[in-house]
Amino acid sequence: MPAQLKKISESTIHRLSIYYRALAALEKENRTTISSKELAKRDKLTPAQVRKDLSFFGSFGTRGLGYPVVELRNRIAEIMGLNRLWNVALVGVGNIGSALAQYKEFAKQGFNIKLIFDNDLRKIGSNHKGIIVSDVRNLKSMVVSENIDIVIIAVPAASAQAVCDEVVAGGIKAILNFAPINLKVPDDVVLRNQNMCIELEHLAFALNNKNR
Amino acid sequence: MPAQLKKISESTIHRLSIYYRALAALEKENRTTISSKELAKRDKLTPAQVRKDLSFFGSFGTRGLGYPVVELRNRIAEIMGLNRLWNVALVGVGNIGSALAQYKEFAKQGFNIKLIFDNDLRKIGSNHKGIIVSDVRNLKSMVVSENIDIVIIAVPAASAQAVCDEVVAGGIKAILNFAPINLKVPDDVVLRNQNMCIELEHLAFALNNKNR
Incomplete structure (x- = not known):
């Protein structure tokens, strides 16, 4: 895990929880990718904010294609400790x-x-x-x-x-x-x-x- | 009300709620003033953060004496809309x-x-x-x-x-x-x-x- 994760702010953690929920919903709808723009719109954030938050995880997503839904959800789950009991x-x-x-x-x-x-x-x-x-x-x-x-x-x-x-x-x-x-x-x-x-x-x- | 209040961030509003609660508790203890340092310590924030948040209300508090508890609580209540039903x-x-x-x-x-x-x-x-x-x-x-x-x-x-x-x-x-x-x-x-x-x-x- 990158060292800067320790410095992740309270508000970023809060937004990660929100992205996680949005991605879980998208997964249920069988969506495979989502753009930062769409992810932002769902929660009244800016695409730049979303990209900045997700950049904590290293490079992710492809310009023009967006983020892979399942992979991103799993990545957030792993960071947040949501893939365990x-x-x-x-x-x-x-x-x-x-x-x-x-x-x-x-x-x-x-x-x-x-x-x-x-x-x-x-x-x-x-x-x-x-x-x-x-x-x-x-x-x-x-x-x-x-x-x-x-x-x-x-x-x-x-x-x-x-x-x-x-x-x-x-x-x-x-x-x-x-x-x-x-x-x-x-x-x-x-x-x-x-x-x-x-x-x-x-x-x-x-x-x-x-x-x- | 100063125009910049419209731009107050979500996290600042959240912290104002917390300060409001701390000030209400201090008022019950008959405290008349509190320093940014003590206010910060109660909620694990930095004194600089507290001073920055409270500076939204214009100049307040006296160096060395701190903030007047009752006045500050009323001011936050007024901004937040907590002095009404x-x-x-x-x-x-x-x-x-x-x-x-x-x-x-x-x-x-x-x-x-x-x-x-x-x-x-x-x-x-x-x-x-x-x-x-x-x-x-x-x-x-x-x-x-x-x-x-x-x-x-x-x-x-x-x-x-x-x-x-x-x-x-x-x-x-x-x-x-x-x-x-x-x-x-x-x-x-x-x-x-x-x-x-x-x-x-x-x-x-x-x-x-x-x-x-």
Whole structure:
């Protein structure tokens, strides 16, 4: 892998996810090639931006013919780590947690929710779409024994840091946090926050600045 | 408002949302000022990036003293359109839709879920946290009569474009889509897609490229 991949920006990674999805859709339609222009148009980007993003992978695509759909999709999958299975543990089966447990796209993209935890005695031991809800007291030991790669935190803000500390102590290096709080993690742990309000705020900004 | 605000990038808007949240937390702690350094540290950004982002608002903050917390928060709220109430309609109360209907942070940020729609006769007429679920057949007329600003689409992929066309016909200019499909909208409509997999893909990328 080229060394400059380490320096790939957050927004590029985000766009790679989008290209990946577009290419998967094109593959289903049996398309063999796609131009940077068409790929750009689908997601309201510029062809130059698309070409720049894809140039990270070295030379790809033929002028006039475009990019080979399957090959490019596989290449992005390889870079992004989407050509393998990731073991995911979900902590908290409240409103958001329950919706996530049933979100079918995760499995399709290789994110296998293997464990579910809660601290509610009425939920522990119950069957959640084929997964028995475990006691959160066993969180640290089970993320180790079940080889969990990624932990999704979907507990209330007040308990999120404690959950986070437990999984970090269990050696977890990647956390997706849905709790509306800034979690503290060591430098070698990657933390992403999913605040459901942020996309609405983008829309509010756009509406607010439409007629100026 | 300065003209260059129109050109503010997507990533800047995203960071403004994050600063806004940090400032709100600081206000609760009764902090009056914050330095670009501290603001940067909270979210793993560089102080230079923070200063650049905030320079969009004209001159702000005093060297050595930092930014005034309340004033800066209000200024960001004004730009982002967060100092007012937005009327939101939610279409689809499946797993994700139900979780969204109960997501308390929306109301805190001024996003008022005023209407909920579904096409399931068992759900229509039922009470969802104080809101009666309406028949999706009345979607177009009700987004108009109830002055809806933003529509959240949380229906299966197969029905998402039809729902989207209805609300666009009803004059809606801002849509947040949770369905795993690329929706087509006219140029004057702002569409944001919330794919729950994207954050997990960022984590997969980070894990995949950790030891290279």
